[in-house]
Amino acid sequence: MKEAGVWMKRLWLGWSHVLFPPSCAICGTWVPEGVDVCEGCVAEMERVRLSELDDNVLVRLFMQAAPVVRAASLLRYSPETRVAGLLAEIKYRHRPELARRLGRWMARELEGRGMFRGIDALVPLPLTPERQKERGYNQSECLARGVSDVVGLPVRTDVARRLFFHTSQTMLSGEERRANVEGAFAPTVSYGELCARGEGLRHPLLIDDVVTTGASLMALARAVEAPSLSFLTLAMAGAYHARYPSDEEVRRETGDEVTCVDVDGWQ
Numbered sequence: 001m002k003e004a005g006v007w008m009k010r011l012w013l014g015w016s017h018v019l020f021p022p023s024c025a026i027c028g029t030w031v032p033e034g035v036d037v038c039e040g041c042v043a044e045m046e047r048v049r050l051s052e053l054d055d056n057v058l059v060r061l062f063m064q065a066a067p068v069v070r071a072a073s074l075l076r077y078s079p080e081t082r083v084a085g086l087l088a089e090i091k092y093r094h095r096p097e098l099a100r101r102l103g104r105w106m107a108r109e110l111e112g113r114g115m116f117r118g119i120d121a122l123v124p125l126p127l128t129p130e131r132q133k134e135r136g137y138n139q140s141e142c143l144a145r146g147v148s149d150v151v152g153l154p155v156r157t158d159v160a161r162r163l164f165f166h167t168s169q170t171m172l173s174g175e176e177r178r179a180n181v182e183g184a185f186a187p188t189v190s191y192g193e194l195c196a197r198g199e200g201l202r203h204p205l206l207i208d209d210v211v212t213t214g215a216s217l218m219a220l221a222r223a224v225e226a227p228s229l230s231f232l233t234l235a236m237a238g239a240y241h242a243r244y245p246s247d248e249e250v251r252r253e254t255g256d257e258v259t260c261v262d263v264d265g266w267q
């Protein structure tokens with residue numbers, strides 16, 4: 001009987017490849033087994049090339065607020081690019097399965113570089129229960145589940161929760177973003193209590209879809225209170241993404257005086 005079950009499973013696995021051949025998570029083209037994103041899509045998206053995972057622009061960003069060990073991001077975000085489209089898909093177009101496959105891709109890309117060494121759990125950035133209900137899933141949790149599929153670490157959605165969601169962060173400056181998310185997350189149980197139960201996380205990996213100023217992840221890091229933390233996001237935006245014009249630009253564009261730009265003087 002057991003043998004029959006094994007044969008049924010083999011038969012199904014054989015046929016499922018014919019019926020549902022492995023395809024690229026983004027464009028749907030055929031890919032070899034175990035590959036989530038095809039070479040064409042990888043080539044079309046700008047990558048974040050971090051030479052070190054424990055000393056880079058993101059590590060220095062998070063250092064302001066957390067005992068950071070490693071930080072990484074896979075794709076470079078800029079508006080109106082394929083990466084921006086991909087983020088919109090997993091956030092607004094009900095594509096939880098795409099987010100999970102992108103999580104697997106992230107894990108495969110970074111596993112060999114020691115990204116997950118010493119990590120004891122994956123903690124996705126929580127949404128408020130209302131937002132999660134409205135969206136039907138949390139895209140950061142789907143990314144974390146994809147990472148977990150590859151590296152086998154547990155996904156912990158029970159250590160912190162989101163208390164509120166303010167206005168969209170998109171048009172805010174770094175300082176405003178920090179104020180916007182201050183106190184937005186709270187531990188579900190205090191770190192002291194978790195440690196007393198022997199459940200305290202020593203080195204969680206916090207996961208989100210995109211990092212801009214790092215304000216949300218830093219606020220979550222404060223709520224998680226672990227002695228060491230690492231950070232992973234699918235994409236990373238540059239400062240220009242939420243840039244406010246400088247006073248000089250405002251004066252030039254709204255002042256009474258008409259400014260002539262000296263083209264020759266521009267570099």
Ligand SMILES: [Zn+2]
Nearest residue numbers: 024027038041
């Ligand atoms: Zn593709």
